[in-house]
Amino acid sequence: xxxxxxxxxxxxxxxxxxxxxxxxxxxxxxxxxxxxxxxxxxxxxxxxxxxxxxxxxxxxxxxxxxxxxxxxxxxxxxxxxxxxxxxxxxxxxxxxxxxxxxxxxxxxxxxxxxxxxxxxxxxxxxxx
Amino acid sequence: xxxxxxxxxxxxxxxxxxxxxxxxxxxxxxxxxxxxxxxxxxxxxxxxxxxxxxxxxxxxxxxxxxxxxxxxxxxxxxxxxxxxxxxxxxxxxxxxxxxxxxxxxxxxxxxxxxxxxxxxxxxxxxxxxxxxxxxxxxxxxxxxxxxxxxxxxxxxxxxxxxxxxxxxxxxxxxxxxxxxxxxxxxxxxxxxxxxxxxxxxxxxxxxxxxxxxxxxxxxxxxxx
Numbered sequence: 001x002x003x004x005x006x007x008x009x010x011x012x013x014x015x016x017x018x019x020x021x022x023x024x025x026x027x028x029x030x031x032x033x034x035x036x037x038x039x040x041x042x043x044x045x046x047x048x049x050x051x052x053x054x055x056x057x058x059x060x061x062x063x064x065x066x067x068x069x070x071x072x073x074x075x076x077x078x079x080x081x082x083x084x085x086x087x088x089x090x091x092x093x094x095x096x097x098x099x100x101x102x103x104x105x106x107x108x109x110x111x112x113x114x115x116x117x118x119x120x121x122x123x124x125x126x127x128x
Numbered sequence: 129x130x131x132x133x134x135x136x137x138x139x140x141x142x143x144x145x146x147x148x149x150x151x152x153x154x155x156x157x158x159x160x161x162x163x164x165x166x167x168x169x170x171x172x173x174x175x176x177x178x179x180x181x182x183x184x185x186x187x188x189x190x191x192x193x194x195x196x197x198x199x200x201x202x203x204x205x206x207x208x209x210x211x212x213x214x215x216x217x218x219x220x221x222x223x224x225x226x227x228x229x230x231x232x233x234x235x236x237x238x239x240x241x242x243x244x245x246x247x248x249x250x251x252x253x254x255x256x257x258x259x260x261x262x263x264x265x266x267x268x269x270x271x272x273x274x275x276x277x278x279x280x281x282x283x284x285x286x287x288x289x290x291x292x293x294x295x296x297x298x299x300x301x302x303x304x305x306x307x308x309x310x311x312x313x314x315x316x317x318x319x320x321x322x323x324x325x326x327x328x329x330x331x332x333x334x335x336x337x338x339x340x341x342x343x344x345x346x347x348x349x350x351x352x
Contacts, residue, residue: 104137107133
């Protein structure tokens with residue numbers, strides 16, 4: 001259920017970007033790492049159900065899953081992890097670092113080329 | 129249509145608050161641990177024993193997250209924690225940096241050595257919320273199965289220490305000590321592990337030594 005909380009943060013970011021440009025957002029791309037502990041379907045649902053009350057009507061949210069990519073510090077091998085074994089698939093070292101796969105980001109926003117009709121202020125009060 | 133690259137993290141607000149907490153506690157050399165586990169692994173029992181056994185030696189405070197009730201906080205008060213700050217999340221599945229910031233308003237970091245934050249029992253959601261801790265400590269009990277690290281890799285990957293609790297029940301469970309350590313290390317090659325029984329007291333000395341060592345490092349501002 002933390003997807004609802006994260007959806008709120010994402011909608012806040014979209015609203016901030018929109019109001020600073022005075023443009024109407026149309027589509028948002030969200031990168032969801034496989035290790036981000038977020039279920040894309042649940043996040044998508046949370047965004048769709050909260051978007052209108054945050055003043056974002058008609059905006060499409062697209063989830064872009066990101067696989068877990070690791071780099072071995074010992075042999076330099078770069079590899080993807082599909083299960084829970086993060087050891088280097090080349091040399092079996094455990095001295096490895098994650099390059100990508102735990103992100104949860106607003107990657108891109110597409111704006112309509114005409115100014116937003118409503119006020120540039122974010123159209124809600126943050127009550128939390 | 130104009131496409132703009134934003135690349136902003138949805139966790140940015142939480143992470144910024146966590147950074148403020150971390151800095152404030154670091155200024156006073158307070159070792160801060162975020163204790164995570166599934167429900168029933170013995171987080172509160174471990175804290176209870178720790179507070180009872182170390183209170184004469186180290187100044188311990190706790191922040192205790194519970195979905196409902198303040199039962200855990202009550203147990204820790206009775207054990208003699210210097211300060212117990214309960215957070216009732218009202219159904220939320222994790223603690224976040226905003227809640228910890230509010231709880232810290234009532235704690236004086238100058239009067240502390242170690243701050244123990246007991247997260248909500250859940251091996252998924254709490255793992256990606258930075259609370260400003262120095263380290264996450266994951267607690268697993270032998271009744272849970274030795275494949276837990278593989279099933280919840282995010283939590284074990286982000287934890288620095290795995291405390292294996294309820295070792296007094298080992299004979300009654302199909303739990304292999306070697307297997308859990310191997311599985312944890314597949315997920316996180318740097319994770320340390322300790323085996324304890326809060327009930328019998330077995331192994332608790334090694335947990336206390338680990339706490340003393342980490343606190344000393346923190347006080348001297350050495351990297352963990």
